[in-house]
Amino acid sequence: MTTVEVIERYDLQCEDEGKVAELEDPYKLGALDALNFPFVPVENVFVYEHPTKGDLLPVERLHRALSYVLNYYPHLTGRLHYSESYNPELVRLGSGGELIVAKCNSRLEDLRSSKNDRLVVTDLPSSGADLTPLFDPTMEGLCRDPILTVQHTRFACGGVALGVRINHMAGDACSLFKFCRDLAEIYRNISSEVTLSGPPVIRPYLQDTNGLTKEELASALQYNPPDVYLDETPPTAVPDRGPDEGVPVIGRILRFTSDQLTKIKQQAMEPQGTGWVSTFEALSAYLTQKVYQARVELLESEGKTPSERLGSQIWTVMNVRAPDRLNLPPNYFGNASYPLRTKIPHELFAHGPLWQVANSIHTMIRRVDPPTIKQTLDWVAVQPDISRIKMDLDLVEGNITLMQWSHFKPYTGMNFDGDTNNTPIHPILSSPPSTITTQIDGMAIFTSTEQELTTNEYPPSIDILLSLSKPLWDTNALKHIVNNP
DSSP states (O other): OOOEEEEEEEEEOOSSTHHHHTSOSSEEOOTTGGGSOTTSOEEEEEEEOOOSSSOSSOHHHHHHHHHHHTTTOGGGGSEEEEOTTOOEEEESTTSOEEEEEEEESSOHHHHOOOTTSOOOGGGSGGGGGGGSOOOOOSHHHHHHSOSEEEEEEEOTTSOEEEEEEEOTTTOOHHHHHHHHHHHHHHHHHTTTOOOOSSOOBOSOTTSSSTTSOHHHHHHHHHOOOSSEEEOOSOOOOOOOOOOOOSSOEEEEEEEEOHHHHHHHHHHTSOTTSOOOOOHHHHHHHHHHHHHHHHHHHHHHHTTOOHHHHOOOEEEEEEEOOSTTTTOOOTTBOSOOEEEEEEEOOHHHHHHSOHHHHHHHHHHHHHTOOHHHHHHHHHHHHHOSOGGGEEEOOOOOTTOEEEEEOGGGOSSTTOOOOBOTTOOBOOOSEEEOOOOTTTOOTTEEEEEEOGGGGTOOOSSOOEEEEEEEEGGGGGSHHHHHHHHOO
């Protein structure tokens, strides 16, 4: 039986204590941060095979590198707090992050179950959950526990897994991978150089309204944003969020090769050839329609009417860092994810052509322009009570959430050590773990594969960590994509 045992715990502080003193406390978060769910962490597991000689990722060196990288991220040593008006902020800066050291009694080669002899996250202990620190999604836990936690787990073969987590209120997936790349850079150069080539910009976008003109303030107060709204119901105590009870939710990895993606993209194009869709839009349409059809199949087998019971909303987020969006600094660290949603009619989702579903997703993404993004965030910034901002998202059966991590290059620049020939040791797996916060019926996370480092194929292959209620995996609609997308 595979077990993971915690051996040691280390406090994580800035190497330069003065870095914390340079920041105000409380440290206010920004408008983009306010649009996130604090009970959903941002975390990833990197797995490295042991070289033939030498020690892989020694804890002492990793600990030292973490201290140096925190000089650039001193706010990550604080704790989450909500003001009386529920505005998120970081307090008690200098409380520290945490490095957990653990060991696993299994060898990496013994964990592989894939028919292609590759390691996937569901092969790992508890699908990767045991390789990241325990997470308490209650409000008490969120405000008590560190913003940054790292777990170093050594396997019996000498291989290592790094599980890195940041509280979602402090940053999104793009920021998580930026932090990890910076950590790897400092680790590699720590004996001679402890400065980053591309230091992060950590000041949140719209941290307050001081940057808005009088005209922008007046406009923001009158604006009616899409996809978010102000709940006029008097606020009540913030509910704790824990694991849902009921039908088990199972997370599985679906791989789509370059050839398969090309075929799906061709099928998702308008027959007349007048429009276009991205690979993400085409694959999203393919996946969401198959999942919806599986739900229809299951309900019909139970004698129920799907159109009366199923939601058909697609929810995702857009990275707004780019010059044609908010034009944030290239090394911006924080949240920069803007919510998007669309609703697909039942008949189209259940029986319509793929290209029409793809066109709906394409329209959802392309309809949002920079002025809309800015005006919405201005509106968020001027609200006196952030707790009343709600996303127009129905959490009902049938809806699906799509998260695109594949653009963040989760394998590139994540090498810490080299082998005897100084060849970089890249991760053999980089993936979010399958945990109670991702095992939500209808959650799909798109990630890169290890081929990111070795091939120039376009489109590059994609893994999807898809979580669905257990009965759905046995439907005919999903058997096809599980065995042969």
